[in-house]
Amino acid sequence: MLMRQHLIRALKRMPFCLELNCRVAACRLLGQMDLNEDAELTPLLVTCSGRAFLKSSSTASVYESTYPVTLHLCCVMTSLLGKLDASSLVKYVTSTATLQGQAECLSDASIRHFSSAPSAQSDSTEENGFKGHGMLAPFTAGWQSNDLHPLIIERSEGSYVYDINGNKYLDSLAGLWCTALGGSEPRLVKAATDQLNKLPFYHSFWNRTTRPSLDLAQEILSMxxxxxxxxxxxxxxxxxxxxxxxxxxxxxxxxxxxxxxxxxxxxxxxxxxxxxxxxxxxxxxxxxxxxxxxxxxxxxxxxxxxxxxxxxxxxxxxxxxxxxLAKIRGLGMIMGTEFTNNKSPTDLFPAEWGVGAIFGQECQKRGMLVRVAGDAIMMSPTLIMTPGEVDELVSIYGEALKATEARVAELKSKRN
CATH class of the missing domain: 3.40.640.10 (Type I PLP-dependent aspartate aminotransferase-like (Major domain))
Known part of the structure; x- marks a missing residue:
């Protein structure tokens, strides 16, 4: 009992992180944890890039640090709290949701993330032999690169990109909002090739530079x-x-x-x-x-x-x-959509549903890539997109929206 009190006091005072890539159960955990039992410290498990944090309901602050705790210590601590039987373990805990909310809409065998959202319950990318690759990527949880097949883009052509399996995607993001002229634009290829043949690289240390650098700097200052x-x-x-x-x-x-x-x-x-x-x-x-x-x-x-x-x-x-300054886009074509319940900006869907992630997957299945941020969807098409490609974008968007609505209706029925 004394150890338990010391631990609660420590959690309140010190930054703390539990590494939950170590198979902590969401749904099975509920059966062994009474979230209302301890008024001093009601644990809320929240993940961020594979991490989980203990949140104190009294202070409304998230305890986090850069020091991951090992599975052994995680089990020892939670056992001391009398909250968790260390033998009840599955793999993932979804983000920004209470355990109760997770159990209401997800099965313990299918808790997964997509673009940092939890509702993508399977790997939507075809097998390509690169699961568990060694590359560390932005906006990607560690477990995703270990357990899911990455989408590997091999070539581009205008407003489209192609993966290594030959699948074609309309790139509604223009790369990462930056390939305004699409992929493999001949004029850009020629300009880059000419410069590579003339001078591939030179630094700008010690007041040394190149003519293209000086010209570009002056043009930006003038603009x-x-x-x-x-x-x-x-x-x-x-x-x-x-x-x-x-x-x-x-x-x-x-x-x-x-x-x-x-x-x-x-x-x-x-x-x-x-x-x-x-x-x-x-x-x-x-x-x-x-x-x-x-x-x-x-x-x-x-x-x-x-x-x-x-x-x-x-x-x-x-x-x-x-x-x-960075990305070159243009013409005010950045577009954003946020999914909310009953068309109300304040009536948001439960975070654990991952409605935005569902929409992103549905778009990818139909051959279009979008950016997902929570339940917000962003697009920034290329400047060279043709009227026919715009029609294709709108058509895929509509189909994905209908599929997402069906999934949301299913989640609502489970909650009710």
Whole structure:
């Protein structure tokens, strides 16, 4: 009893992580854990890229750390709490849902994730011999690369990509929102080939550079008119651009409690293509200006004509101190959809249903790739997409939507 009290106290005070790639049961666990038994600490298991965290209902904060706990220690701890018989183990616990909610809609033999959502209950990708590959990929849980066959894209042609099994997909994402001219565009291939033949690589250290780098830097400075900018720093991706911004703004920080900078996307991308309230950035800029805080505009997905102006900063009248640029898209064609119950923006489906993941799978089955983020679906087609390809996109979208509606109706009937 004393050990149990010490453990509860430790969980409340210290960051803590349980590595649940070690076969902790969701449904069978329910039969051995009374979630209402302990008013001090009601455990809520939540996964993030294969991890699980204990959440205290009293503090509403998630205890997490970078230190995974081994299966042995996990079982010892939970046994001390009197909550879990260590012999009752299956493989996955789904994300952001209580164990009770999981048991209501999923069987203990079919708890799986797809694009970090739990409802994809089987591997939708054909066998290709690469299950358990050695590559570490973004937005991919560790168990996915071990237990599922990856979708391996082999070649591209216009707005389409093809996997190694010969399956054809309409790429509604334009790569990762960046291949505006589609795949294998002859002019791009020629330009790249010519440069590779002339000078494949040279660095930019010690005030050394190349003519294409200088020309591109000057062109970008000329294009950005929301505020006069002085220099361009090249990286390999939007993520690296943002990562590079952080140490720069900290260089000039004098005190630990001083806010170095405010960073924001003009339109939130990965969250579901969400525009801000009309006066949001006016009010934010008034605050940062008053307190001499730097403003970083993350224009990775809003630059180069996507909002009808050359940059999102132009559209929202933002005067940033630093700007991150990356993907070339254009013409305001970024599209986002969020699935909700009864068409209400506040009546969300249970997270454990993974409605967005279901839709993503249904699209892939029919030959189209989309981006899934929770129950939000995002598309950003190529600029070269033909009217016929647009019709194909809409047709597949409609078919996948009907299939998703049928699955949601099935989940609702199980809950009722």
């Amino acid at each position: 950005f008119t929301a505020r006069e900018m002085g220099k361009v720093f090249f990286t390999n991706s939007g993520s690296e651009a943002n990562d590079s911004q952080i140490p720069w703004v900290y260089i000039d920080i004098s005190e630990l409690n001083w806010i170095a900078a405010f960073i924001a996307e003009p339109v939130m991308g990965a969250g579901g293509v969400i525009p801000p309230p009309k006066t949001y950035f006016d009010k934010v800029q008034a605050v940062v200006k008053k307190y001499d805080i730097l403003f970083i505009a993350d224009e990775v997905i809003t630059a180069f004509g996507r909002l009808g102006t050359m940059f999102g900063s132009d559209y929202y009248n933002i005067k940033p101190d630093l700007v991150s």
